[in-house]
Amino acid sequence: KAGVTQTPRYLIKTRGQQVTLSCSPISGHRSVSWYQQTPGQGLQFLFEYFSETQRNKGNFPGRFSGRQFSNSRSEMNVSTLELGDSALYLCASSLSPVLNTEAFFGQGTRLTVV
Amino acid sequence: DAKTTQPPSMDCAEGRAANLPCNHSTISGNEYVYWYRQIHSQGPQYIIHGLKNNETNEMASLIITEDRKSSTLILPHATLRDTAVYYCIVSGIRRQLTFGSGTQLTVLP
Secondary structure, X not given: OOOOEEXXXXXXXXXXXXXXXXXXXXXXXXXXXXXXXXXXXXEEEEEEEEOOEEEEEOOOOOOEEEEEXXXXXXXXXXXXXXXXXXXXXXXXXXXXOOOOOOOEEOOOEEEEEO | OOOOEOOOEEEEEOOOOEEEEEEOOOOOOOOEEEEXXXXXXXXXXXEEEEOOOOEEOOOOEEEEOOOOOEEEEEEOOOOHHHOEXXXXXXXXXXXXXXXXXXXXXXXXX
């Protein structure tokens, strides 16, 4: 079956703009989590969605937001982009947040803010 | 979630077993130990997880000590394609994966 699909793969934006990233989970998976990876901070948890509801949120400013649709696809939005938002954004899907099963990651979206 | 400690880097000869240690002395009773790896510029890949018993799958074996304060990931016959950063994560019911800095495993020819 198809894996986790993230679009676009690469993106270049200017400071102050906003950006929307998309994640399609594995078919049947209802939980989607987002992570930011930078050389300095490593992999950091942004938020998790299950059944269109945000279940957990990491320590990021309100400029970072997300949502999940009824088909489990998820989007994350970053407003008023800053240079420090340049990172690899990773999405992971899993069956359910209450089952300790594995998470499957997409290839990520590489965002560059100039 | 409990914090983990891993060595920053390790080398292993191709064809030999790679044994990657992880300390998680503050793990609580309902927390699982997960291992993921990340090959350069790709998303992390799940390897294996366990609660208290040793586990084995087609990729690796996971050995958890009886007191659950440490574990070892074993790649039985390392290949060059196993060169990656390996993350040991302890996660409870909230399922948020907290990644540390991991161990850079380099498999040498």
